Amino acid sequence: xxxxxxxxxxxxxxxxxxxxxxxxxxxxxxxxxxxxxxxxxxxxxxxxxxxxxxxxxxxxxxxxxxxxxxxxxxxxxxxxxxxxxxxxxxxxxxxxxxxxxxxxxxxxxxxxxxxxxxxxxxxxxxxxxxxxxxxxxxxxxxxxxxxxxxxxxxxxxxxxxxxxxxxxxxxxxxxxxxxxxxxxxxxxxxxxxxxxxxxxxxxxxxxxxxxxxxxxxxxxxxxxxxxxxxxxxxxxxxxxx
Amino acid sequence: xxxxxxxxxxxxxxxxxxxxxxxxxxxxxxxxxxxxxxxxxxxxxxxxxxxxxxxxxxxxxxxxxxxxxxxxxxxxxxxxxxxxxxxxxxxxxxxxxxxxxxxxxxxxxxxxxxxxxxxxxxxxxxxxxxxxxxxxxxxxxxxxxxxxxxxxxxxxxxxxxxxxxxxxxxxxxxxxxxxxxxxxxxxxxxxxxxxxxxxxxxxxxxxxxxxxxxxxxxxxxxxxxxxxxxxxxxxxxxxxxxxxxxxxxxxxxxxxxxxxxxxxxxxxxx
Numbered sequence: 001x002x003x004x005x006x007x008x009x010x011x012x013x014x015x016x017x018x019x020x021x022x023x024x025x026x027x028x029x030x031x032x033x034x035x036x037x038x039x040x041x042x043x044x045x046x047x048x049x050x051x052x053x054x055x056x057x058x059x060x061x062x063x064x065x066x067x068x069x070x071x072x073x074x075x076x077x078x079x080x081x082x083x084x085x086x087x088x089x090x091x092x093x094x095x096x097x098x099x100x101x102x103x104x105x106x107x108x109x110x111x112x113x114x115x116x117x118x119x120x121x122x123x124x125x126x127x128x129x130x131x132x133x134x135x136x137x138x139x140x141x142x143x144x145x146x147x148x149x150x151x152x153x154x155x156x157x158x159x160x161x162x163x164x165x166x167x168x169x170x171x172x173x174x175x176x177x178x179x180x181x182x183x184x185x186x187x188x189x190x191x192x193x194x195x196x197x198x199x200x201x202x203x204x205x206x207x208x209x210x211x212x213x214x215x216x217x218x219x220x221x222x223x224x225x226x227x228x229x230x231x232x233x234x235x236x237x238x239x240x241x
Numbered sequence: 242x243x244x245x246x247x248x249x250x251x252x253x254x255x256x257x258x259x260x261x262x263x264x265x266x267x268x269x270x271x272x273x274x275x276x277x278x279x280x281x282x283x284x285x286x287x288x289x290x291x292x293x294x295x296x297x298x299x300x301x302x303x304x305x306x307x308x309x310x311x312x313x314x315x316x317x318x319x320x321x322x323x324x325x326x327x328x329x330x331x332x333x334x335x336x337x338x339x340x341x342x343x344x345x346x347x348x349x350x351x352x353x354x355x356x357x358x359x360x361x362x363x364x365x366x367x368x369x370x371x372x373x374x375x376x377x378x379x380x381x382x383x384x385x386x387x388x389x390x391x392x393x394x395x396x397x398x399x400x401x402x403x404x405x406x407x408x409x410x411x412x413x414x415x416x417x418x419x420x421x422x423x424x425x426x427x428x429x430x431x432x433x434x435x436x437x438x439x440x441x442x443x444x445x446x447x448x449x450x451x452x453x454x455x456x457x458x459x460x461x462x463x464x465x466x467x468x469x470x471x472x473x474x475x476x477x478x479x480x481x482x483x484x485x486x487x488x489x490x491x492x493x494x495x496x497x498x499x500x501x502x503x504x505x506x507x508x509x510x511x
Contacts, residue, residue: 025269025295026320050269050320052420052478060422061270061294062352065345069364091316092341097374103329106316108295111343112365142368148389149367228321228485 002161002178002203004233005214007125008032009206010164010178011077014121014157016040018075022047022064024108028222028229030077030123035218036210051225065109068116071152075119078110078155082136083122085192087143087155087167089114090136097138107140114141117153127160129191144169162186166197173197179205245414245462250275253435253466254283257402260310262289264351264400264427268297268320268475271421273406273437275471281306282509290314291400293427294347298475298491301325304337305501313340313398315347322492327501341374348423350398355429360394367391403431406471407457408480410438414459415446419479428461437468439480 002010011033015021021037021044023030031048038046047064048054057063067073080089081104091110095101114120124131143155158165158172162181165172175197177186206214219234248256253276257263266272270293277299280288285308290300292314300317303309305327317328331337349361360379372378372393383390405424409417416436418424428434436457446456470477474487494500 026318028321050267058420058422060348060424060426061267062345062348062423062426065348069345092370097341097370098339099335100332103324103332105318105324106295106314106341107343107369107371108316109344111369111371112345112363115365115367139368139370144368146368149391150364151367226321227482 004029004032005211006178006205007123007159007161008036008214008218009210010159010203011121011123012036012040014159015075015119018044018119020045020073021075022073023049023077025050026105027077027079027123028226028233029125030121031225032214032218032222032234033077035221036213039213039217040210048225053224054221065112068113073113073117075121076113076117077121077123078114078141079124080122080131080140082131082133083124083158084133084136084143085171085194086135087172088136088139089122089141089143090138091140092138094137110141113153114155115149115151115153120153120155122155122158123160124158125161127162127186127189129189131191132160132189133191134193143167162189164203165194171195174200176201176203178203245410245459246464248435248464248466250279250437250466250468251283253437253464254279254285256435256464257285257404259285260287261401262291262399264291264293264398264403264431265296265299266293266405266421266424266427267295268299269478271405271407271418271424271472271477272299272475273404273468273471274299274473274475275406275437275468276404276435276466277302278509281308281505291398292317292347293351293423294342294344297325298488301327301495302505304328304331305495305498306505309337311338311340313342313347315342315344319488319492322488326492326495327498330498341371343369343371346378346395347398348426349395351423351426351430353395353397354399355426358397360396362392362394364392366393398430400427400431401433403427403434404436406437406468406477408439409442409446410436410462410465410467411442411444411446413445414462414465416457416462416465417442417446417452417455418457419455425457428457433463434461435464435466436462437466437471439469439471439477441467
């Protein structure tokens with residue numbers, strides 16, 4: 001399995017061209033990716049929800065959502081307890097949502113942002129048939145449609161601990177597998193059907209300059225937002241020139 | 242109404258009757274844990290919590306203490322510390338009525354209430370199964386469009402009481418919330434509002450040009466309690482960090498109701 005630095009780099013690559021990027025609560029690796037993306041592009045506006053140091057908003061919790069509905073937010077990271085082949089995500093529960101077998105925290109802003117933000121990057125480290133399912137038990141947010149609705153946004157990418165998928169509007173295509181993974185194993189661990197993308201290959205890792213950013217400024221900033229996670233997975237190693 | 246009273250924690254808990262609809266902020270947004278523990282100490286029952294827009298430790302404490310009948314939130318979690326176990330257990334037992342929402346729908350519901358209108362329209366959400374869980378959210382045709390354009394309406398949310406923690410209050414009952422504007426919206430939406438604060442500001446917050454824009458005027462404030470460190474063990478942004486040890490202990494102990502009750506007793510009397 002790829003480590004947190006590799007995954008943060010992979011996520012950051014997929015949002016690098018955005019002018020504005022946000023991430024929700026309880027998402028330490030996407031938060032690290034957000035910090036890396038800004039290190040690599042200083043003109044980018046970022047918002048890490050729940051981290052006052054990393055959000056420019058001054059008009060309360062609603063401002064991010066208003067900003068998104070106006071089309072000002074270009075990219076957002078989301079996760080999922082379950083993710084299916086149609087790009088539907090479930091952040092709510094397994095089984096009957098009113099008497100769940102397993103309950104996740106809840107849908108957060110997904111039901112709204114998923115259809116409004118043009119570049120949604122899904123991230124779930126666990127790559128297994130219980131997460132990547134043929135059909136989610138509950139649709140917190142739908143991957144496409146419904147037909148005839150105002151829908152400027154949607155999922156574009158799915159990153160796991162083993163692979164990167166591209167979403168083509170209907171289904172996922174496997175773009176790359178991380179170093180050390182095999183196509184057979186990734187296929188066996190994916191519960192939904194997918195095709196190979198035209199330029200399928202291996203996920204590139206961070207170069208030395210990116211590695212230095214991840215272990216320097218990104219690690220230092222991440223410690224403000226996720227102190228426990230940063231201490232465990234993002235040791236600060238300053239590279240002297 | 243237009244004169245905030247200074248209270249102690251016991252009086253605050255008595256001012257929030259059983260059965261109230263209680264509006265509360267997110268765990269990172271100024272939760273009054275001091276006020277929450279006072280409610281539990283009083284033996285509060287049948288509260289309906291409405292989160293602005295998510296909750297965590299606060300909802301879990303009140304649920305574990307048997308104080309909650311219903312909860313409306315976009316999510317409930319202890320964040321870095323894991324799942325909210327008392328919340329999950331209550332859902333599995335069927336002892337808690339859950340109104341699942343999405344963050345902007347709650348923000349819009351409070352905004353509708355502060356405008357005094359019955360609902361607000363909101364983009365997105367179409368295609369989500371939340372619409373099947375929420376028959377009170379309506380989908381209508383945009384009446385201003387010629388083309389088909391379905392849009393979601395969410396009803397106004399009018400809590401009986403808003404309860405939160407803030408850095409400062411002055412002796413007039415003005416409360417400085419700083420950049421946490423959702424607390425202002427919550428207070429506007431609620432019928433009554435009680436605030437615990439770190440400390441008293443000597444002077445008038447509304448006469449300080451730097452503080453006035455971040456001040457909730459006394460018109461919306463019914464009671465203030467001075468409760469230093471009143472958000473602990475949660476972080477209070479810009480003032481003190483979370484007590485990681487206490488929160489890790491809570492996350493572990495609250496896996497069982499027995500463990501929860503032992504720890505709660507300690508927090509109530511400690």
